[in-house]
Amino acid sequence: QVQLQQWGAGLLKPSETLSLTCAVYGGSLGGYYWNWIRQPPGKGLEWIGEINHSGSTNYNPSLKSRVTMSVDTSKNQISLKLTSVTAADTAVYYCARRVVVAAYGLWGQGTAVTVSS
């Protein structure tokens, strides 16, 4: 069965760049949009954006200026970069596979990222 495994730096200083990777095991990137969603401590979910196997992207307008997503089909991986982080970017970041519009049916285990000086 398809599984998502994600990793990346867990502690950043303000103004640094967040970088996370999500690998797809047991399936292909093709045919789906792959998303990043985050959850600040004790708070709700926030959609960051998505990318498909061809590199076509959609980003949350509120984060668009700082977000870059990329895909590596040879490694079956997607990546997220978020620049100029602040404490407000402290959250658990999830990668997820979109099933249909605005529905995410397969999730990674989550990566906790803390931004602190």
Next chain:
Amino acid sequence: QSALTQPPSASGSPGQSVTISCTGTSSDVGGYNYVSWYRQHPGKAPKLMIYEVSKRPSGVPDRFSGSKSGNTASLTVSGLQAEDEADYYCSSYGGNNNLGVFGGGTKLTVL
């Protein structure tokens, strides 16, 4: 502040039914039949329970049902079980390729 409004808490006894609401606007919930619901246990990733307002993914029991009226969507959990105690989040398409407008979450307690 979340774009969709959910009650912070809900509760019910085992075997009872509980309904959680999710209120948006005509630009999201009311404008599209793309509302989904997620259950999240502490420390775990969310799990998709309902998509496209009322459809259940394979493996989700029919105790979970969804509906929508105007700008408000609802999730009903029937026959409450201990495992249903969790946080529940709604999500909607927000138009203009904004693919994930979420609610603030509802903590469901099984008494």
